[in-house]
Each structure stands twice: as structure tokens, then as C-alpha cells.
Amino acid sequence: xxxxxxxxxxxxxxxxxxxxxxxxxxxxxxxxxxxxxxxxxxxxxxxxxxxxxxxxxxxxxxxxxxxxxxxxxxxxxxxxxxxxxxxxxxxxxxxxxxxxxxxxxxxxxxxxxxxxxxxxxxxxxxxxxxxxxxxxxxxxxxxxxxxx
Numbered sequence: 001x002x003x004x005x006x007x008x009x010x011x012x013x014x015x016x017x018x019x020x021x022x023x024x025x026x027x028x029x030x031x032x033x034x035x036x037x038x039x040x041x042x043x044x045x046x047x048x049x050x051x052x053x054x055x056x057x058x059x060x061x062x063x064x065x066x067x068x069x070x071x072x073x074x075x076x077x078x079x080x081x082x083x084x085x086x087x088x089x090x091x092x093x094x095x096x097x098x099x100x101x102x103x104x105x106x107x108x109x110x111x112x113x114x115x116x117x118x119x120x121x122x123x124x125x126x127x128x129x130x131x132x133x134x135x136x137x138x139x140x141x142x143x144x145x146x147x148x
Contacts, residue, residue, distance in 0.1 A: 013071050014067075014068065014072060017063075017067045021060065021135065022132075022136065032052060036052075053113065060109065086099075102138050105134035109127070
């Protein structure tokens with residue numbers, strides 16, 4: 001495998017992971033949870049939604065997050081990104097904003113899981129929305145990264 005193919009594969013894994021993460025959030029929020037609320041009895045709905053959330057959280061921690069961090073770091077290294085370059089206009093600042101928003105999204109997603117486990121439904125719902133909207137913002141910033 002030549003170098004160009006390797007970096008295309010790394011970029012593919014990074015983009016596919018982001019698509020699965022955001023797509024999973026959208027599918028849960030817009031399709032699965034509303035159907036569960038309408039079709040299942042309260043106890044069954046509560047068990048199902050808790051199990052779906054745990055499974056999505058486990059996949060996030062075991063697959064998505066490590067893949068995003070590893071491929072993101074590799075892509076930044078490959079492009080010669082340094083801490084200092086994150087303050088520069090263009091690619092650096094856009095990437096810095098993407099990274100900062102990604103950190104907020106991960107904190108909101110983790111907080112959502114904790115709030116849900118503690119029975120704080122309203123806080124869990126707010127943090128889920130913050131995580132979803134923030135994830136869409138991360139994707140928007142990724143599309144705004146200048147080609148280098």
C-alpha cells in the first residue's frame with residue numbers, strides 16, 4: 001500500500017466514524033426513541049431506551065472515540081499541525097474550533113449518560129440535544145477546513 005492509499009484510508013476511517021457517530025445520534029433521536037415512546041409500554045420503553053443508550057455509549061467508548069482520536073491525531077501530524085499552528089488563521093483556527101467543540105460534545109455525551117443513570121431526565125435530554133447539535137457543528141467545521 002503506497003502512502004497516498006494509506007492516508008486515504010486514515011481519512012476514510014475518520015470521516016466514516018464521524019458519520020456513524022452523528023448518524024447514530026440522529027437515528028436514535030429522530031427514529032428509534034420516538035417509536036419506542038409510541039409503541040412500547042412505559043416499563044418496556046424505559047428498559048429499551050436505557051439499553052440502546054448503553055450500547056451506543058459502549059460503542060462510542062470502545063470504537064468511535066479511539067478511532068476518531070487516533071485518525072484525527074494521525075491526520076493532524078501528517079499535515080504538520082503544531083500547537084502553535086492552531087492559533088493561525090485558516091486551517092489552524094478552524095481545526096482548533098473543531099477540537100474544542102468536539103471536547104464539548106464528548107463532555108455533553110458523557111454528562112448525558114450520567115444524568116440518565118441518576119434519573120435526571122430533563123438534564124439528560126438537554127445534554128443529548130447539546131451533544132447532537134454540537135456534533136453537527138463539528139461536522140460543519142470539518143467541511144470548512146481549507147484544503148491543504
